[in-house]
Amino acid sequence: MSFFQISRDSLPDLLAALYDRRELFWVNSSGEGKPRFSRAIKDEIPDYVLPPYRGVEPIKGILFPPKQEVAEYPEPSRKILDIEPKERAIFGITACDLEGIRIFDRVFMEDDEFIDPFYVANRKNLFIVTVDCTDIYPSCFCSLVGGQPFPENGFDINLTPVENSYLVETGTTDGEELIREIGAHEAPKDLITSREKIRKAVISRLEKQNQPFETPKDFIDLVTENQKQAKSYEHHGSTCVSCGACTYICPGCFCFAISDNPLENGIFQRSTTWDSCQFSGFSRMAGMLNPRGKMVQRFAHRYNHKFFHYPWRYGGHPACVGCGRCIDNCMGRIDMRATLRDLSAQSVSAMYPAPSPLPGENPTGQTDSK
């Protein structure tokens, strides 16, 4: 919408203003190691550091908690819910995590038939402050799935570190009001030009890094056309142990289960909990029938969900944002990009070597993540 400039020193003012009026969460790069997602702590506001890339954890838990109580029955008052939308803010998320929120929105908030009122309460008034990526992980590949390392819409405020200040783009009037309040002034034109340069440089690093995984067709077409031909899944999935880490850490994975617990006086409490399609029990039916009883079927299913089932249902958008978390967290050292790229390989000899679970031997030639 509009562009402003704030000094580096005014970041704590922005955080404090948000902290005062909302329940604030952040992705924080202060301290050692990678940026981490957590609830904001007032005393740590002065030391907050804007992350150069995405956090270790996805932020989906504030919208769709690992365990959410959804009903008590029989208790008719729980049938129609009048839940107050939560006044929350998330600070410092990158474009991939913002796209992850959109993946959830389509399922839980924008469905034509069923809307999840708990999700809506968490999401409706969420104030979002995003940040441009100024650095990348070896596992980042948003550029291969239609994304880019900066958000274009869907935020209240976006921040780009430019020279010794921040270029602020506001996406909503709420965002604009807040930024004016902390004393921002309109951004000079050349700052916007500098932002373009920074963005282009990050894109070209991403493209160079992912060039080995480029395919003539995009991943959606590749996966959709390879429904029954699964050589690459067998090859690259050979070290998968069905632990489910890749799905729990993924900003685009939303599988869940419903379970009930007895309370007192004949009342039962119902909850949704995160689940994973990588577990063998996920689709098991009575009589031990299981359409995905084999590991490789579940392994392939994950790719199919992300690049075929989801885009088929939800307007062509994949359920993968290319954040690379599944690559960094796989104990089988499986690189999703290699699996996808090799769907187009004619034979196993034309594929990347199968992953090796030994540390230090990443088969795709990528070094371990920072």
Added chain:
Amino acid sequence: MPDEMKNIYYPIEAEVIKVIPETPTIKTFRFRLSETLSFRAGQFVQLTVPGIGEAPFTPSSAPGESKELEITILRAGRVTDYLHDNIDEGSRTGIRGPFGEGYPTDKFKGHTVLVVGGGVGLAPMRAGIYGLFQEVDDYKRISIKFGARTPEDFCFAEEFDDWAKKPKTDLTLTIDKPYPGWTGRVGVVTVLLDELDVDIDDTYVISCGPEIMLKFVTLKLMDLGFDPYHIYLSMNRRMSCGLGKCHRCNIGPYYICKDGPDMCYGDIMNYPNVFG
């Protein structure tokens, strides 16, 4: 627009008012609901047994709007065993739904409908058959083929004579192996398809039964020259939400809970693991 405030996870109260043993392993439960529920033929519900779990079932009573509902249940595992062993008149359970598309009956109108069922699959088919009878004038013919392991395993056998007397309707039965006193057909349900006398091009098929039966029925129909887009199979998949969200019940890109449970074979035939 769907209602933002409606709790999609909340089960309404369903009190068991009658339990009817059908076969040694199948019972029909009649429920009185705390509010009216309206469902179309082929739609299903999630039945909550408090503290034990939820499981999906297609009502076996006539479709439409009612405060009462019947579900016919085969003993098959944790929830269904508990239902058979511990749930009786007066027990309180819960129901969510209805879910799914149900049969595309508008497509069937003006044509012959061939109904092929086996085992406990007859139960969900009963709602479908009642639905067809409600609008019998709209169909050319209704041809019903049922199979069971033994004569004792047919649920609703006492209704069969009535069904066969309905206008434009015929009903043929078979049992898997010879049985003392049984003078009818013997062999799995596909034997009844060997002697089909319907106009294949003008016939839609609906089928429900164990996965293995669905598979051989489908292969047989394809052999006979049926259009895969005229075959509707009641697909069985593990379910949890029933809402097309938890992503448990898919075949290819379809959610059986949302787009089914009766799936057009033509739509799903090219995806992996259709029949397990």
